[in-house]
Amino acid sequence: xxxxxxxxxxxxxxxxxxxxxxxxxxxxxxxxxxxxxxxxxxxxxxxxxxxxxxxxxxxxxxxxxxxxxxxxxxxxxxxxxxxxxxxxxxxxxxxxxxxxxxxxxxxxxxxxxxxxxxxxxxxxxxxxxxxxxxxxxxxxxxxxxxxxxxxxxxxxxxxxxxxxxxxxxxxxxxxxxxxxxxxxxxxxxxxxxxxxxxxxxxxxxxxxxxxxxxxxxxxxxxxxxxxxxxxxxxxxxxxxxx
Numbered sequence: 001x002x003x004x005x006x007x008x009x010x011x012x013x014x015x016x017x018x019x020x021x022x023x024x025x026x027x028x029x030x031x032x033x034x035x036x037x038x039x040x041x042x043x044x045x046x047x048x049x050x051x052x053x054x055x056x057x058x059x060x061x062x063x064x065x066x067x068x069x070x071x072x073x074x075x076x077x078x079x080x081x082x083x084x085x086x087x088x089x090x091x092x093x094x095x096x097x098x099x100x101x102x103x104x105x106x107x108x109x110x111x112x113x114x115x116x117x118x119x120x121x122x123x124x125x126x127x128x129x130x131x132x133x134x135x136x137x138x139x140x141x142x143x144x145x146x147x148x149x150x151x152x153x154x155x156x157x158x159x160x161x162x163x164x165x166x167x168x169x170x171x172x173x174x175x176x177x178x179x180x181x182x183x184x185x186x187x188x189x190x191x192x193x194x195x196x197x198x199x200x201x202x203x204x205x206x207x208x209x210x211x212x213x214x215x216x217x218x219x220x221x222x223x224x225x226x227x228x229x230x231x232x233x234x235x236x237x238x239x240x241x242x
Contacts, residue, residue, distance in 0.1 A: 134172050
């Protein structure tokens with residue numbers, strides 16, 4: 001029963017996150033915490049993402065922005081190693097509160113502000129962005145939507161955004177898993193749970209592909225902002241109740 005539940009959760013979470021460019025892991029944080037405990041969240045989700053992201057990368061391979069990847073990926077790898085190490089040594093509640101507030105405030109500012117903050121993202125800034133987001137991901141297991149405001153500002157939309165993030169996330173998750181194993185966070189039981197969740201995720205990604213191709217950029221932005229807001233609320237609630 002547990003494995004069937006994980007499969008369905010993976011399918012649904014990665015379906016919605018594919019059409020909104022991220023957020024599956026964040027949506028799953030409170031559920032995985034309830035089922036298995038907080039310490040198992042990050043490695044389980046990382047294993048599942050390792051299955052889902054090759055599917056995304058393959059399906060949207062023609063849309064990947066490799067110029068962004070050149071800057072984003074090195075920072076992501078370094079941040080993932082440090083974040084995985086810090087997982088065994090740091091209280092993450094305060095970080096979750098900050099990330100939740102950031103996601104919610106960005107969506108509210110985009111929705112209601114008459115003078116919108118329009119800082120054009122530069123390519124070189126993706127290195128510190130990759131480092132920061134991956135470090136936090138190593139700690140709490142999920143920060144997918146945090147990339148989105150910066151990638152949207154740079155000009156990545158729909159398939160380009162999803163495909164570019166998939167490549168970066170694939171390498172980041174692999175780095176995290178190696179680090180989790182090195183630092184003693186990974187076990188056979190955790191790997192089994194992550195595998196089933198990941199198989200569901202693969203089905204979710206393939207089911208979402210056609211829907212993503214058929215929506216226009218304005219709908220995509222609405223999906224992305226909605227999921228960002230919801231993920232921010234999830235992070236805040238989880239941190240407060242921890």
